Amino acid sequence: MTTWSWPQPLTVDFGWLQERLNALFLELRLGPGSLYSEVVDQTPDPNIYPEVQWDARVRFGEGLCLSERAFLAERRRTMRAPFAHLVGVDIDEVDERDIPVVAIAGSGGGYRAMLMTAGSLIGAESTGILPCVTYTAGVSGSCWALGVMHSGVAGSVSPDCVAQHLKDRIQVSYLDMGTLDALVTPPTNKYLLAGVLRKAAGPAGTVSLVDIYGTLLGSRLFVPSSYDTLNLQHLSLHMMRRNIDKGQHPMPIFTAIQHTFPPVAIQAIRELRAQENSGIGPHDTTVLEQAKDISKESSSKYLWYEFTPYEVGCDEIGAWIPSWAFGRQFMNGKSIDRRPELGFPILAGILGSAFCASLKHYFQEIRPTLEVLPSQLYNWLQEIITENEEDLGLIHPVMPDQVPNFLRGLDGQMRIGSPPDLSDREYMTFMVGGQIFCVTELNIPYYPLFRRNVDCIIALDASADSQDLWFTRAEELAVKRGLRTWPKGAGWPVKVMKPTARALSSEISRWQEDDSQSPDDDLEAGRASRKLAETQETALVEQADRRTDAESHGIPQAEEDADDTSISSLQSCEVWIGSSESNGSDSSRLDDLDENALLERDGVGIVYIPLVANDDEVPGFDPFSVSTWRRELTAEESQALLDVSEANFKKSEAKIVRLLRAIWLRKKRDRQKREWKNSFMLRFHRNLPRDFS
Numbered sequence: 165m166t167t168w169s170w171p172q173p174l175t176v177d178f179g180w181l182q183e184r185l186n187a188l189f190l191e192l193r194l195g196p197g198s199l200y201s202e203v204v205d206q207t208p209d210p211n212i213y214p215e216v217q218w219d220a221r222v223r224f225g226e227g228l229c230l231s232e233r234a235f236l237a238e239r240r241r242t243m244r245a246p247f248a249h250l251v252g253v254d255i256d257e258v259d260e261r262d263i264p265v266v267a268i269a270g271s272g273g274g275y276r277a278m279l280m281t282a283g284s285l286i287g288a289e290s291t292g293i294l295p296c297v298t299y300t301a302g303v304s305g306s307c308w309a310l311g312v313m314h315s316g317v318a319g320s321v322s323p324d325c326v327a328q329h330l331k332d333r334i335q336v337s338y339l340d341m342g343t344l345d346a347l348v349t350p351p352t353n354k355y356l357l358a359g360v361l362r363k364a365a366g367p368a369g370t371v372s373l374v375d376i377y378g379t380l381l382g383s384r385l386f387v388p389s390s391y392d393t394l395n396l397q398h399l400s401l402h403m404m405r406r407n408i409d410k411g412q413h414p415m416p417i418f419t420a421i422q423h424t425f426p427p428v429a430i431q432a433i434r435e436l437r438a439q440e441n442s443g444i445g446p447h448d449t450t451v452l453e454q455a456k457d458i459s460k461e462s463s464s465k466y467l468w469y470e471f472t473p474y475e476v477g478c479d480e481i482g483a484w485i486p487s488w489a490f491g492r493q494f495m496n497g498k499s500i501d502r503r504p505e506l507g508f509p510i511l512a513g514i515l516g517s518a519f520c521a522s523l524k525h526y527f528q529e530i531r532p533t534l535e536v537l538p539s540q541l542y543n544w545l546q547e548i549i550t551e552n553e554e555d556l557g558l559i560h561p562v563m564p565d566q567v568p569n570f571l572r573g574l575d576g577q578m579r580i581g582s583p584p585d586l587s588d589r590e591y592m593t594f595m596v597g598g599q600i601f602c603v604t605e606l607n608i609p610y611y612p613l614f615r616r617n618v619d620c621i622i623a624l625d626a627s628a629d630s631q632d633l634w635f636t637r638a639e640e641l642a643v644k645r646g647l648r649t650w651p652k653g654a655g656w657p658v659k660v661m662k663p664t665a666r667a668l669s670s671e672i673s674r675w676q677e678d679d680s681q682s683p684d685d686d687l688e689a690g691r692a693s694r695k696l697a698e699t700q701e702t703a704l705v706e707q708a709d710r711r712t713d714a715e716s717h718g719i720p721q722a723e724e725d726a727d728d729t730s731i732s733s734l735q736s737c738e739v740w741i742g743s744s745e746s747n748g749s750d751s752s753r754l755d756d757l758d759e760n761a762l763l764e765r766d767g768v769g770i771v772y773i774p775l776v777a778n779d780d781e782v783p784g785f786d787p788f789s790v791s792t793w794r795r796e797l798t799a800e801e802s803q804a805l806l807d808v809s810e811a812n813f814k815k816s817e818a819k820i821v822r823l824l825r826a827i828w829l830r831k832k833r834d835r836q837k838r839e840w841k842n843s844f845m846l847r848f849h850r851n852l853p854r855d856f857s
Contacts (some may be wrong), residue, residue, distance in 0.1 A: 565643020742767025
């Protein structure tokens with residue numbers, strides 16, 4: 165630090181910065197009295213971290229844990245009166261067992277998705293739908309809204325309070341100098357850095373860019389406006405159960421993806437990279453294309469992991485640990501230490517590190533901010549990014565975050581079909597759901613809801629991705645899991661949506677407003693996004709071609725004469741309901757079904773609410789003018805996103821209520837039939853002669 169060359173024209177400002185960085189490095193040193201020593205060397209306070217008194221074990225199985233089953237019973241009890249009011253019947257007509265299991269699922273999309281989720285929750289509360297929701301699930305940006313909601317950092321679980329907190333906190337970027345001030349000044353320094361320091365003190369001693377990103381993000385989202393209300397338990401995932409144990413609120417489900425890639429394939433890609441760098445590799449195809457071929461031919465898998473206040477685990481593997489044990493070392497199904505929970509800022513980085521999908525582009529975007537730093541610090545950051553891109557950059561531009569593998573030593577105890585080497589790995593890695601090469605996965609967390617027998621999913625979509633691919637992949641996963649009641653032939657959009665052109669236009673305008681920056685990098689990134697969308701569509705066609713029974717699975721086929729430049733027309737709310745008897749030829753769209761037809765469909769209801777403009781509520785505002793890459797939003801931009809999202813949800817109220825009422829009547833009818841049949845059989849057996857054989 166003392167040898168760094170600071171820009172002379174800004175000596176005063178950078179003297180302040182150098183002072184803060186010196187203070188930060190002193191706190192991170194290993195000596196007595198440092199923050200590192202206080203966090204790592206001292207025994208954690210069990211009043212703050214009660215988990216340090218507990219040992220953890222891996223739970224095996226496909227079913228829900230005992231705590232979640234208890235939550236469901238409590239939630240059904242609290243939903244009875246609100247549901248009766250919602251569907252317009254007397255409470256005596258509602259049996260708890262018949263209430264539909266409803267989930268709200270939010271997409272990725274940075275702050276844009278975060279605010280859409282918050283605004284939609286406001287709309288859900290004002291319409292009376294939120295009190296009838298059992299689960300809320302999120303990917304990436306929507307996870308941040310749910311995390312703030314359930315952590316208590318906003319002072320209340322109320323969506324209005326959550327939205328106000330978010331709007332206030334994101335007016336300043338997490339790259340602002342105020343963040344550095346918070347990292348070196350009590351009491352926020354310990355509050356923000358405890359998770360990073362404990363991770364650094366772990367067996368591997370590694371802190372990734374994802375961890376740093378999560379900490380910086382947490383400095384804005386998970387710090388209350390008043391430091392007087394700072395509470396380390398606000399950063400605890402398992403402490404969120406205080407808001408749900410008695411069924412007060414929906415249970416949050418946060419999601420991340422683990423990409424398991426065979427070591428032999430990793431080595432092959434490294435050799436391709438080495439050949440390219442040495443100039444001896446083949447010139448007729450790119451290394452990227454060869455890497456894609458290796459990925460297809462290998463046993464590469466994408467595994468959805470769930471993070472709830474109760475458990476962390478993966479349904480496809482069938483293994484779970486208590487949420488407070490995430491980050492501990494395990495061997496043979498037992499934890500071998502009693503480390504405190506890592507904390508939600510670390511988890512927020514894992515759940516929402518969408519910047520990993522294109523870190524080079526992101527670095528180019530913030531370059532003007534970083535270039536004012538000392539050349540030594542700037543060059544160090546550039547080296548980190550270059551080195552991480554070189555190492556497996558073809559698959560993950562940034563190495564995914566690593567945490568101790570709780571599956572170590574469990575060979576042969578996981579579900580059939582699990583990657584064979586999972587139990588041998590010391591660490592597990594996570595990536596964001598929409599990351600590059602993830603052309604077979606989803607940007608809306610449908611998958612964790614399959615095993616929970618959800619009757620209705622309200623999907624909030626703020627992403628700028630190819631929705632035909634996501635819809636089709638959701639249907640494929642449902643079929644793979646044996647869920648015959650997912651909507652088939654639902655009339656999903658079959659052409660790739662292309663909002664990238666609109667988003668790119670907005671970005672170019674932003675560049676033109678600032679003559680100090682060039683749009684070249686953004687144009688290149690836009691072309692890359694377009695290329696990725698085309699690649700995803702090609703992958704979808706290839707998947708359909710390989711499947712001999714595609715039509716029976718209800719996979720939509722693109723029309724040959726469709727206009728390639730057109731964007732599929734979507735309303736602010738689309739609703740479908742599945743049926744186990746459907747072959748995909750009959751319509752599953754709510755608008756096409758009368759009440760009798762609805763009662764005959766025994767499937768899952770899907771309510772799709774995309775983030776579309778609402779000129780009646782916010783005239784002239786395009787929600788996609790707010791880029792995923794934005795690090796700060798003005799109060800006016802945030803409020804516009806909140807207002808549009810709330811209005812769009814309210815506009816969907818009639819369709820949602822109609823769907824929920826139909827599902828309730830169906831479940832009530834089916835239950836009464838079962839009970840009558842069981843009662844009849846019991847009376848029949850009782851009246852049989854004793855000597856009847």
